[in-house]
Amino acid sequence: MSSEIREVEPDRKDIPMQPRRGILFVVSSPSGGGKGTLIQRVLNTVPHLSYSVSYTTRAPRNGEVNGREYFFVRPEQFEAMIRAGEFLEWAHVHGKLYGTSRQQVSCEISEGRDIILEVDVQGAASVRRLIPDAVTIFILPPSLEILRKRLIARGTDSAKELELRLRNAPEELKNYKAFDFVIINENVERASGQLESIIEAERARPARQEAYIQRVIESFTSE
Secondary structure: OHHHHHHOOOOOOOOOOOOOOOOEEEEEOOOOOOHHHHHHHHHHHOOOEEEEOEEEOOOOOOOOOEOOOEEEOOHHHHHHHHHOOOEEEEEEEOOEEEEEEHHHHHHHHHOOOEEEEEOOHHHHHHHHHHOOOOEEEEEEOOOHHHHHHHHHHHOOOOHHHHHHHHHHHHHHHHHHHHOOEEEEOOOHHHHHHHHHHHHHHHHOOHHHOHHHHHHHHHHHHOO
8 A cells, every 4th residue: 555655646856845843752562572574574665764773782693693673782891971970861671771872862853863672661651751743553462272372382481580580561551551553463464555555644634744845836826
């Protein structure tokens, strides 16, 4: 559907786009909720959308590349970054440290680029306080049993880590009301389509494209 919409968009070459503040999209879910999969899908389908690579002290999982999924750093390096004020937000999650680069997010937004951020519910709350116009999206697994199966299937957690993640999930789910949108991730195609639709709908808000709207209106009266 999105490709059909883009094919019939009017030619904008005669009406130069004006710089606008970029949109920060914050996506959260319990561990194993599928937020990473959904984010990767929209990064492949939605144009002009970048990804905020977080820092973490956990070890890389099979197939993960430093600087792509995360920047993997030692605890002492992470703590030095905290002291230097380099994080927009940071949190202890399942015994590990995770943080978002303040510089990357600030740079992308100020230069008018939209950016998507994958964080836990603690991180989302911190970002919401610091950037009130951020768009927050909660990914809800359809059941605890399905969440358990997904965590087991990915095969990245020890029995102790799996138990911890499942024990923390019900408490994390209680935060869903604080988010702007909730996507129930029962079917990945439908869920990723909903996430894409949210991004495109937010871009279409009049307040986010006021300068462009005014240029269009002016073109009707400039002759």
